[in-house]
Amino acid sequence: MKGFAKYFTQKLFWYFITFIIALLLNFILPRLIPGNPVDLLLSGMLTGMTDMSKAAEVRQQTYAYFGLDKPMVQQFFQYVTNVFRGDWGRSFDQYPRPVLDILARGIPWTIAIQLPSILIGWIVGNVLGAVAAYRKGIFDRTIFPLSLFLSSIPVFILALMMKYFLGVYTNWFPIQGAYAAELMPSQSFTYYWSLFRHWQLPFLATTLVMIGGQAIGMRSMSLYELNADYVLYAKLLGIRESKITGYVFKNAVLPQITGLALSLGTMISGALITEIVFSYPGIGTQMMKAIRNVDYTLISGCTLLISITVLVANFLIEIIYGLIDPRVRSAQMEDN
Amino acid sequence: MMSLKIMFRSSRFVTGFILVMIVVLYAVFYPLINRENPKADRVENPLYKQTDRLRTALTDEDYETAKEEIEALSQTDDETLQDVLAQVNTALETGRITKALSGSKQVKKTNPLYNEFEKLRITLGFDESIPADESAARAELEKLTVHHNNVLAAAELLQSGETEELETLAEEDELLQEELKPILEADPSAWAEAAGELIENHEKTFKWVQEIGVRLDTESNEEPLKALSAIQKTLLVPKDSPPSRDYPLGTDSFSRNIILEMAYGARLSLFVGVLAGIIATIIGLILGLYAGFKGGIVDNVITTLTNTFIVIPSMVILILISVALGQVKSGWITGLIIGLTSWPWTARAVRAQTTSLRHRDHVNMARITGYGTAHIIITEIMPYIASYIVMAFILQVASGIMMEATIAILGLGDPTSISLGRMINWAMQYEAVRSGRWWEFVPVALCITFVTFGLYMMNSGMDEVFNPKIRS
Numbered sequence: 001m002k003g004f005a006k007y008f009t010q011k012l013f014w015y016f017i018t019f020i021i022a023l024l025l026n027f028i029l030p031r032l033i034p035g036n037p038v039d040l041l042l043s044g045m046l047t048g049m050t051d052m053s054k055a056a057e058v059r060q061q062t063y064a065y066f067g068l069d070k071p072m073v074q075q076f077f078q079y080v081t082n083v084f085r086g087d088w089g090r091s092f093d094q095y096p097r098p099v100l101d102i103l104a105r106g107i108p109w110t111i112a113i114q115l116p117s118i119l120i121g122w123i124v125g126n127v128l129g130a131v132a133a134y135r136k137g138i139f140d141r142t143i144f145p146l147s148l149f150l151s152s153i154p155v156f157i158l159a160l161m162m163k164y165f166l167g168v169y170t171n172w173f174p175i176q177g178a179y180a181a182e183l184m185p186s187q188s189f190t191y192y193w194s195l196f197r198h199w200q201l202p203f204l205a206t207t208l209v210m211i212g213g214q215a216i217g218m219r220s221m222s223l224y225e226l227n228a229d230y231v232l233y234a235k236l237l238g239i240r241e242s243k244i245t246g247y248v249f250k251n252a253v254l255p256q257i258t259g260l261a262l263s264l265g266t267m268i269s270g271a272l273i274t275e276i277v278f279s280y281p282g283i284g285t286q287m288m289k290a291i292r293n294v295d296y297t298l299i300s301g302c303t304l305l306i307s308i309t310v311l312v313a314n315f316l317i318e319i320i321y322g323l324i325d326p327r328v329r330s331a332q333m334e335d336n
Numbered sequence: 337m338m339s340l341k342i343m344f345r346s347s348r349f350v351t352g353f354i355l356v357m358i359v360v361l362y363a364v365f366y367p368l369i370n371r372e373n374p375k376a377d378r379v380e381n382p383l384y385k386q387t388d389r390l391r392t393a394l395t396d397e398d399y400e401t402a403k404e405e406i407e408a409l410s411q412t413d414d415e416t417l418q419d420v421l422a423q424v425n426t427a428l429e430t431g432r433i434t435k436a437l438s439g440s441k442q443v444k445k446t447n448p449l450y451n452e453f454e455k456l457r458i459t460l461g462f463d464e465s466i467p468a469d470e471s472a473a474r475a476e477l478e479k480l481t482v483h484h485n486n487v488l489a490a491a492e493l494l495q496s497g498e499t500e501e502l503e504t505l506a507e508e509d510e511l512l513q514e515e516l517k518p519i520l521e522a523d524p525s526a527w528a529e530a531a532g533e534l535i536e537n538h539e540k541t542f543k544w545v546q547e548i549g550v551r552l553d554t555e556s557n558e559e560p561l562k563a564l565s566a567i568q569k570t571l572l573v574p575k576d577s578p579p580s581r582d583y584p585l586g587t588d589s590f591s592r593n594i595i596l597e598m599a600y601g602a603r604l605s606l607f608v609g610v611l612a613g614i615i616a617t618i619i620g621l622i623l624g625l626y627a628g629f630k631g632g633i634v635d636n637v638i639t640t641l642t643n644t645f646i647v648i649p650s651m652v653i654l655i656l657i658s659v660a661l662g663q664v665k666s667g668w669i670t671g672l673i674i675g676l677t678s679w680p681w682t683a684r685a686v687r688a689q690t691t692s693l694r695h696r697d698h699v700n701m702a703r704i705t706g707y708g709t710a711h712i713i714i715t716e717i718m719p720y721i722a723s724y725i726v727m728a729f730i731l732q733v734a735s736g737i738m739m740e741a742t743i744a745i746l747g748l749g750d751p752t753s754i755s756l757g758r759m760i761n762w763a764m765q766y767e768a769v770r771s772g773r774w775w776e777f778v779p780v781a782l783c784i785t786f787v788t789f790g791l792y793m794m795n796s797g798m799d800e801v802f803n804p805k806i807r808s
Contacts, residue, residue: 164769291746299659
């Protein structure tokens with residue numbers, strides 16, 4: 001366990017550094033905006049105020065409230081403390097709602113689309129990729145170009161086309177929102193049915209892209225393994241075909257599991273544009289609203305949320321890999 | 337050059353190459369054929385300018401010029417435009433209410449009716465500071481008509497000399513009273529002559545009253561002008577019009593010609609993609625080669641940096657930088673930012689490749705011979721990873737184009753520049769998808785798909801050629 005403990009602390013250290021860098025970027029970049037956001041907020045508050053000394057006082061108070069009167073370094077530490085305490089600031093546009101509150105409302109919708117589509121897309125994609133690699137011939141000639149097409153077409157294009165052809169043109173699916181506009185959330189069948197209907201198109205769009213990418217990856221990994229020396233050797237030894245196939249796919253699917261974990265980690269940011277296309281009320285739509293309304297705190301809240309989820313997912317993947325595969329551990333130790 | 341030829345042996349590469357070239361050729365050459373301004377909207381349309389001259393002439397009541405403009409415009413073969421022109425023409429020929437009113441201005445101040453006409457002018461909105469009041473104008477016209485009839489009756493009575501009835505008539509009409517006063521005070525022998533003069537005077541002014549009444553009943557003064565503005569807005573350069581002979585891909589919500597706009601959009605998207613690809617590849621290449629070749633502490637530092645930036649989603653950095661920069665953004669800056677955020681993948685891949693080559697015999701030989709690091713990297717290592725670099729570059733270009741589109745769809749960046757992503761953003765903002773105006777986004781979507789799918793095909797074709805292990 002000594003080796004793993006060392007590996008773990010080393011990883012933890014590097015991820016901590018990376019996290020600080022991510023925080024730094026989230027802290028500095030919004031502060032580079034010409035005419036900083038607080039001045040923008042202030043100009044709204046100060047319009048119509050005639051008393052100059054009173055206006056100066058309000059400015060002073062607001063600066064103090066946002067901590068802008070302190071030196072940058074101190075501001076950064078304040079920012080980090082606030083982030084850890086769960087105080088991500090308040091939305092400018094939907095003042096005084098806390099940013100974290102708005103994000104928390106968006107997350108379930110995003111997960112509702114992303115989690116099933118990642119899981120189903122991963123399974124279907126890998127099966128298709130394996131079939132294409134193993135059966136070759138007509139399977140490969142149809143599955144491969146199709147998967148390549150699905151994985152190369154930007155997801156927002158696919159979503160847009162599906163919205164138009166399956167939603168607007170044929171009128172098969174509802175095209176926007178999470179449920180029919182006239183419904184109120186309730187425990188009724190109509191509400192759940194409406195939820196399901198509205199969920200279908202965005203789910204389908206993200207799933208198709210996932211299938212494409214996974215099938216491509218699985219196909220090339222399987223081909224790589226099928227052409228490996230050990231397969232030829234095993235064949236020469238007279239080992240049964242089915243047994244060899246088992247070995248091949250076990251090896252081929254390993255990197256794919258990393259892909260699955262990474263997709264789960266980037267879940268929050270994975271469907272940004274798809275959500276926007278379908279006006280689905282997840283993080284993506286929140287972010288676009290924030291950008292349209294120049295809601296700086298909400299924008300940096302979104303980016304911070306994305307950074308954190310990706311970092312945590314990556315960290316967990318590396319730790320789990322280190323735990324189950326000693327080779328990774330030793331390779332990493334040599335590296336560093 | 338050898339390796340280039342090999343690439344073209346892969347049918348997949350060739351297909352992808354053709355797809356990409358279709359878009360490239362279109363983006364490069366179409367604007368050379370069609371030299372119009374892609375941002376041309378109604379104002380810059382020559383027909384609009386012409387109708388605008390007609391409009392000015394009409395509002396200035398310069399009817400001579402207006403007729404000339406109509407003459408010139410009737411040469412065009414636009415049916416709806418012709419209809420409007422006909423309307424304007426009739427309005428001009430039958431005379432207009434303003435003309436009638438300006439005629440009524442000739443009524444002299446000494447005329448007892450002067451004040452009444454002044455009232456009429458005000459109710460008709462002749463004085464722009466007071467809004468027109470049609471019902472008041474009609475009441476005024478009615479009053480004037482009644483008065484006219486009274487005058488006619490009074491003149492007849494004067495001629496026959498029946499003063500008693502004349503008095504009862506004058507009791508109801510103050511104006512008439514005023515007018516009759518000087519006549520009745522004079523000698524009765526002059527009455528007949530005065531009556532004739534009275535009729536003559538009133539006939540002249542009543543002509544205006546009648547004309548104003550007719551104009552009020554038949555049509556509003558503003559109608560031809562309104563029709564003209566309507567046509568200027570929608571017809572000359574139609575907004576959201578489906579594909580037609582003049583506009584092969586229709587027009588968008590800004591009345592822009594989509595086939596031309598899209599060519600410029602594809603130009604910018606391709607430019608941003610290639611620029612981002614070049615920058616990302618150069619940075620990734622230098623860092624990857626250097627780290628891989630040098631090893632040790634240099635490698636450690638660079639690898640850590642690379643891993644850090646791989647883990648922080650480039651999308652986040654991109655969004656934050658775009659927000660920070662606001663709208664001051666050209667294609668160069670967009671490409672630069674995307675390039676600066678997407679190098680880590682190339683760096684990681686190049687480093688891995690270089691590390692595996694580092695201790696090959698020919699590299700060691702070069703090292704022993706005493707060549708410098710740069711020389712060894714260029715002559716001994718680069719040739720082995722060249723195909724790899726080209727493939728990474730192709731993928732970087734594809735992802736650069738997608739990144740640019742994503743930023744534009746999110747509504748970041750310069751809202752006035754035309755790119756493929758921006759066109760999608762406009763289509764979404766102006767509800768083109770929901771209203772089924774497919775020509776505003778399907779061709780753009782196809783354009784992006786051709787490029788990205790084509791680039792992926794090229795990449796995959798090259799992979800097949802240079803990486804025999806994954807050949808099926």
